[in-house]
Amino acid sequence: MDSLLDSIRVLDLTDEKGLLCGRILGDMGADVIVVESPSGNSARRRGPFYQDTPHPERSLFWFALNTNKRSITLNLETVDGRELFKKLVRTSDFVIESFSPHHMDDLGLGYEVLAKLNPALVMTSITPFGTQGPYASYKGADIVLMGLSGLSYISGEPTREPLRIPVPQSYFHAGSWAAASSMIAFYHREITGQGQKVDVSMQQAATWATYSTQEWWSYAKTNLTRQGTWRQIGTSRMQVLYPCQDGHVMLFILGGAAAAAGQDLFIEWMDKEGMCPDWLRGFDFSKLDVSTATQDFFNRLSEALVSFTATKTKAELFEWALENTLFLAPVSNARDLLENPQLRARNFWISLEHSELETSITHPGPFAVLSETPIQVAKRAPLLGEHNMEIYHGELGLSNQELALLKQGEVI
Template identity: 35%
Template sequence: MRLDQPEETKRNLTSTQSQQAPLAHGPLDGVKVLDLSEDIAGSFCGRLLADYGADVLKLEPPTGASLRRLGPFVGDDPHPEKSLFFLLMNLNKKGVTLNLETITGRNILKRLVPHVDVVIESYRPGYLADLGVGYDDLQKENPALTMTSITPFGQTGPYSQYQGEEVVNYAMGLIMSISGVQGQEPLKHGGFQAQYEGGLNGAASTSMALFMQSNTGEGQHIDVSVTECVASTAMATQTMYPFMGGTLPRRRASGSAFGHPMACEDGWIIVQTGGGATWDTIANFFGDPQLKEPKFADPAQRIRNTEELDQVVLDSIKERGKWDLFTKAAEARMLFGLVQTPSELLECPQLESRDFYREIDHPVIGKLKVPAALFNLSLTPYQYLRPAPTLGQHNSEIFIDGLEYSREDFVRLRQLDVI
């Protein structure tokens, strides 16, 4: 549907679609992708495309992608098929092995490219071009090709050749500067949040490029910098900085604990007073008569006596459970945040009700409950099709059935360490 269609036509189409049952295919059905990435960001980008209908083929070196060597591992067994990161980042993909360090491997890649719409990669800028399989080289094989490159600092600029990892992206992208307590060292969030940002932005930009490709037939090279993805989440902070006297918006060392984790009986709760509740309602919620004293009567007084206020609140919640606090605060129109542990998140009734988790059945690991559906489209919802591929699982299907190599040639490719 083109954007310049008459409004009446658009309304009719919308009305028809809203009455339809979910379809058996995704919004990216028919899109074919080669995923050359070995990291979290590129792999997550490919997984998102696969989750919503794209046919994604994971290409790994014969020894396996580096992500296979990243723990934790199921059963603490550092087996290439038991990396939980590889498992999660490569759901719904098929997988083959291909050695791009060999001439034959690069020629095979060039044979695959005419059959796909997108190539995802996360190598050092210039690495693929040095091998003769950069974007300009591959576009000669497929003029409509889109390549999505996701790297720590992007394809250009003075830092483009620098290596980077999660802590580097966080430090360079400002988020670390505004995390933690004033007067103390900056803090980094746990896990690999920067990499997921890179993957999300990679998938979004790839979808935009595919939209243009469908309209004009043209492909393009997408350049995603993970550091820029992180920095983009702090745009407002960066803009406000000059107007705050050069003070970074970090938590105070003492006082003003509202909006930050506070200890309760069985964990941590974020206590906030917003949401529409009056101060009388808030005071009654905490059940301490001190909160109705004049020194807490208005916002100015509460700021002036903030440390004492914090202590009153801490004393009132220290013997109360976080789940009880969370639900009763919501009923009182107070914005509390319940700090969930990983095991609690796995059983979260909100996520369960929305089918966020799916059970997969992996040939080596067995059955496992994993985070799956990041968002839902009413007509083309998330679909789980297959677990992450085992190393070289689809070599025969792709090289013999697809590219029509003979059995003898297939064996020879394995012997020469090409696949």
């Protein structure tokens, strides 16, 4: 079956801040060409590395974000490099880049110039703060963007400092936003024939991830802050993360008849094993209003539940919860995800051959299942300049002598 973006070409000039955008477009079938400097994309030097051996061709970060792509080397700081890029633009549908604002303009490769070569071109820029506004010229790594987006403010324990999530969430939010925005512009192009410029701010993309917290003021006149392993419920806080023998589970206690059935049975299970305090035995959860429950109630409930869940495994608790309609789920680690039967049933995990490493590596697969235009992850991430000959010679028609001169001049 055809893919959604068959015969569509993308020139990917991003670094770690935007590589996910090209990965998504590539998974949808686009021919994504990652354009690297002769020394290689900076993301190649980002760990972790395969078998803990640092090398630009062993970066697991690079592997994860560059499947379904081809790689060419091209020095855009040279006149010849810019001319070659323009040739590629004429037959491309997207250009995505994550340079500093207006860097492409300074190179003579801004949208106004490229649109004259290809009026149908969609050009997407991914920058820390967008290309307009008082912060537009500021640099920003993930830790800066996590702070300025508000995400760090709501991450961590309430009595401790704000935290940054270990992986670069702002980059991934921006990459997914860029892919969605680019597709919207592409849809407009398919109707009108006219391309356009897409301006993605990483701060703005990450701020959207705080959207649910913004409702709290309207709902409870409360500014939601860091909750840690507890959650704000009305004017009190309820523990939702509980320890068990091999990790943790998430458990929500709710009021009303629907939730009470499973919770009543859970308390009975605790009682049968001699782990239910007297005050909790026979408690009527159907009459519980969590929005008005006191902090003392949640503290006593937490103490009782922690004592019990700590004696069970994640699997024991989860299987019981499924059978008895309790709002409980295990907290998955990496191995749990790899072995998860639901993800396996949907063919989420795929094995890609890395012949250069003489092995196959398991990768995350399709992010969605489309019946008519399937999303596919078919090719490992490219080696540096792996497709130079294929594209420069095979598609642009450059001779071996011309390629040798370009390489000698550090253009490719």
